[in-house]
Amino acid sequence: xxxxxxxxxxxxxxxxxxxxxxxxxxxxxxxxxxxxxxxxxxxxxxxxxxxxxxxxxxxxxxxxxxxxxxxxxxxxxxxxxxxxxxxxxxxxxxxxxxxxxxxxxxxxxxxxxxxxxxxxxxxxxxxxxxxxxxxxxxxxxxxxxxxxxxxxxxxxxxxxxxxxxxxxxxxxxxxxxxxxxxxxxxxxxxxxxxxxxxxxxxxxxxxxxxxxxxxxxxxxxxxxxxxxxxxxxxxxxxxxxxxxxxxxxxxxxxxxxxxxxxxxxxxxxxxxxxxxxxxxxxxxxxxxxxxxxxxxxxxxxxxxxxxxxxxxxxxxxxxxxxxxxxxxxxxxxxxxxxxxxxxxxxxxxxxxxxxxxxxxxxxxxxxxxxxxxxxxxxxxxxxxxxxxxxxxxxxxxxxxxxxxxxxxxxxxxxxxxxxxxxxxxxxxxxxxxxxxxxxxxxxxxxxxxxxxxxxxxxxxxxxxxxxxxxxxxxxxxxxxxxxxxxxxxxxxxxxxxxxxxxxxxxxxxxxxxxxxxxxxxxxxxxxxxxxxxxxxxxxxxxxxxxxxxxxxxxxxxxxxxxxxxxxxxxxxxxxxxxxxxxxxxxxxxxxxxxxxxxxxxxxxxxxxxxxxxxxxxxxxxxxxxxxxxxxxxxxxxxxxxxxxxxxxxxxxxxxxxxxxxxxxxxxxxxxxxxxxxxxxxxxxxxxxxxxxxxxxxxxxxxxxxxxxxxxxxxxxxxxxxxxxxxxxxxxxxxxxxxxx
Numbered sequence: 100x101x102x103x104x105x106x107x108x109x110x111x112x113x114x115x116x117x118x119x120x121x122x123x124x125x126x127x128x129x130x131x132x133x134x135x136x137x138x139x140x141x142x143x144x145x146x147x148x149x150x151x152x153x154x155x156x157x158x159x160x161x162x163x164x165x166x167x168x169x170x171x172x173x174x175x176x177x178x179x180x181x182x183x184x185x186x187x188x189x190x191x192x193x194x195x196x197x198x199x200x201x202x203x204x205x206x207x208x209x210x211x212x213x214x215x216x217x218x219x220x221x222x223x224x225x226x227x228x229x230x231x232x233x234x235x236x237x238x239x240x241x242x243x244x245x246x247x248x249x250x251x252x253x254x255x256x257x258x259x260x261x262x263x264x265x266x267x268x269x270x271x272x273x274x275x276x277x278x279x280x281x282x283x284x285x286x287x288x289x290x291x292x293x294x295x296x297x298x299x300x301x302x303x304x305x306x307x308x309x310x311x312x313x314x315x316x317x318x319x320x321x322x323x324x325x326x327x328x329x330x331x332x333x334x335x336x337x338x339x340x341x342x343x344x345x346x347x348x349x350x351x352x353x354x355x356x357x358x359x360x361x362x363x364x365x366x367x368x369x370x371x372x373x374x375x376x377x378x379x380x381x382x383x384x385x386x387x388x389x390x391x392x393x394x395x396x397x398x399x400x401x402x403x404x405x406x407x408x409x410x411x412x413x414x415x416x417x418x419x420x421x422x423x424x425x426x427x428x429x430x431x432x433x434x435x436x437x438x439x440x441x442x443x444x445x446x447x448x449x450x451x452x453x454x455x456x457x458x459x460x461x462x463x464x465x466x467x468x469x470x471x472x473x474x475x476x477x478x479x480x481x482x483x484x485x486x487x488x489x490x491x492x493x494x495x496x497x498x499x500x501x502x503x504x505x506x507x508x509x510x511x512x513x514x515x516x517x518x519x520x521x522x523x524x525x526x527x528x529x530x531x532x533x534x535x536x537x538x539x540x541x542x543x544x545x546x547x548x549x550x551x552x553x554x555x556x557x558x559x560x561x562x563x564x565x566x567x568x569x570x571x572x573x574x575x576x577x578x579x580x581x582x583x584x585x586x587x588x589x590x591x592x593x594x595x596x597x598x599x600x601x602x603x604x605x606x607x608x609x610x611x612x613x614x615x616x617x618x619x620x621x622x623x624x625x626x627x628x629x630x631x632x633x634x635x636x637x638x639x640x641x642x643x644x645x646x647x648x649x650x651x652x653x654x655x656x657x658x659x660x661x662x663x664x665x666x667x668x669x670x671x672x673x674x675x676x677x678x679x680x681x682x683x684x685x686x687x688x689x690x691x692x693x694x695x696x697x698x699x700x701x702x703x704x705x706x707x708x709x710x711x712x713x714x715x716x717x718x719x720x721x722x723x724x725x726x727x728x729x730x731x732x733x734x735x736x737x738x739x740x741x742x743x744x745x746x747x748x749x750x751x752x753x754x755x756x757x758x759x760x761x762x763x764x765x766x767x768x769x770x771x772x773x774x775x776x777x778x779x780x781x782x783x784x785x786x787x788x789x790x791x792x793x794x795x796x797x798x799x800x801x802x803x804x805x806x807x808x809x810x811x812x813x814x815x816x817x818x819x820x821x822x823x824x825x826x827x828x829x830x831x832x833x834x835x836x837x838x839x
Contacts, residue, residue: 111261117190118268136190139198144183147201149176151209154239167231174238180205181245185252189262196253197276207283209246214239216292217372217427243290247301250287253278254308270313279309281316281323288376289369299379306380321387324377328393330370331400337363338407340591357419359594360412364421364428371431378438385442389451394439395458397432402462405429414576415595429468437473444478449486456497460504467508470501554580562587568603572596 111120120136134140152173156162162170184195184202195202253273257263264272273279284306293299310316338360378384388394405425412421443452456475460466479494551571557580558570570583573596577583586592626632631641642650653659793813795806 114261114263116268117193117262117264120190137193137197139194141191141194142199144195144199148180148199148205149173150205151177151212151242153212154214154235161232161235167235171235171238174235174242177205177209178238178242178245181242181249184249185245189258189264192252193264193272196278197272203278206246206249207286209242210283210286210290213243213286213290215289215369215372216294216298247287247291250279250283250305251308254305254312256312266312273309274313274315279313279316281319284309285323285373285377288380289373293376293379302376303380320381320384324374324384324387324393325391327370327374328391328396330366331396331404334363334367335400335404338404338411358412358415358421360408360415361419361421361424364408364412364424368424368428368431371428371435375431375435375438378435382442385439388439389443389455394436394455397436398459398462398465401429401432401465401468406464411576433469433472436469440473440478444482444485447485449482449489452482453489453493453497456501457493460497460500463504463508466501466504470505475501549579554583558584564601566600566602567605569596569599569601571605572599572603 110122117136121133122136123131124134125131150173152170154162154170154174156166161167180202184192187195252258256266256269287305288302291298291302293302310320378388405428408425409422412419412425440452440455443449443455459469475498479498482489483491483494551574554574555567555570558565558574559567561584565587573583573587573592574580576593576596577586630636631639633639633641633643644650653662792806792809795802795810
């Protein structure tokens, strides 16, 4: 039997520490033995401690019906176990913590599965369930208080004057037995949160106690902060792998999540909140973050992974809650960067701050959101006042870079670029946010539209055994055909596409359905809906024919034969050639000299000479031209003899040797008039006499014998003169260069 039990007030009369304290025990045989205060002997509970289960079925949804009853039963058992641990004496409590694994596992399990402080369960509108929900929330609050009390008892070395532990033993117990760890502290921070000032004070007290008891936790804390870089890389890999394996190697909270990316988003959200609370509790970690370049990692994650998550989630489920959680993640990461910049600004580390902002300029999405949330103009003005040694041109470069990124960014929230009807809040609230954020990257870098048919052909060239329906579904998830082919060859398809029939055919949409939805009229003609359809086009590109014939055309064969349209066109065409522009300029610049054609005005249609005379006249003209040329040569020779000095130069430059290349028109006209007078002058008078002889005396007075002879000769030879000899007239016209 135990001599000095917990009920005895004189169990530790010498007030020894836990490591030196021993208790005398008497066995059934009456033999006494001394048992240390920290020993497995004090673990007398046969039933192991139970494991806690999560209150929410999925993120933000409270369990109902049978699931809620199961949770209530498990939570009541956990509450009894936690109250049992708190009711133990100091040496028994530490014995259970050290030697009973299920005792510490109950605390760790609860913190891992606790409700995050930033996401409370949704309250149902059903009034019949209000009482059950209120009881569940009350029970959960009790469990959280008990777990916090147990953690604080682990951090307490002296409970009373007779129950205390030396600092060395206390530090060894916590660190060597993993009773307190950095992951446990992170889970505790997320469970308690910073929604109230007293919660922040409580967490600060716990963190200060742990770091004071065991300084090695500071080193672990820095390693935990360094883990965030690997966490960002893990989330990026999971997004590229369609989120099939869970971020960080974990498993989803529940099996009824809306998209395969919910686990990745929840992991990112938890990291963001944890890091922000950690900086609030331990401001000295800013130096560690600067050394690890964690802000640059956050900016790269913000610029690369977050837009990809938006795009993939929206393709799977446009109404998924993950879009709202992702906005909360962005807001928290911006808050983390803001805390780091504020700490550098207050600490006077201006050079480090400017270099940090310059390195983040490459992440345009992060730059745009940070500038819109926390403009740099005020911070840079404070920086110049605190740190006058910082170069002004560097500050101006950073400020102009952030401002330019905002001015050149397209407006609209990421999810709004995909669906303008859905308003996604920037700060994680349900209400609409008026601050626009960075846009989602386009499918193509140059902004051009994709040619799906061309990409389908490219995939079929490499994988001809696939169906067009499967390929089209695949291309909607990837930016180009190269990525789709790589995903198929690597067997790295999303779950929904991996289970799809790869021989699925593509049935193009019926144009008639689209036409019917637009016009309300359904036709069955292959030409319906085209540019010639008078039923759907207000101005069809065709001639509307009514009745026989075409509009403006002949109605019968008679009108067709009497059509003189082409003749009128030709007449108008040749009338344009007859219009000669007369110039008003005098001198050498005259383009047209009317005197050149005056000689032909005397030639009427009935005055053409006979063929024999025409031939003789042409021979005479040729002989006269040659005589004139000979005369010109003789005159040139005489001029050359008179002026011997000029003859040599004239012979080298001007040598006629024959007729002129182009004779003066005035000379030609004068010569023509002389020929006319010489040949037709006398004939004109005799012609008048002949005309009088033919006419004779007035009728009734009798005619002379000469008159009758002249009339007979005229009748015999009338076919060779005047209008009767058209052949001679035509020849005359051709000789003058006129067209008949």
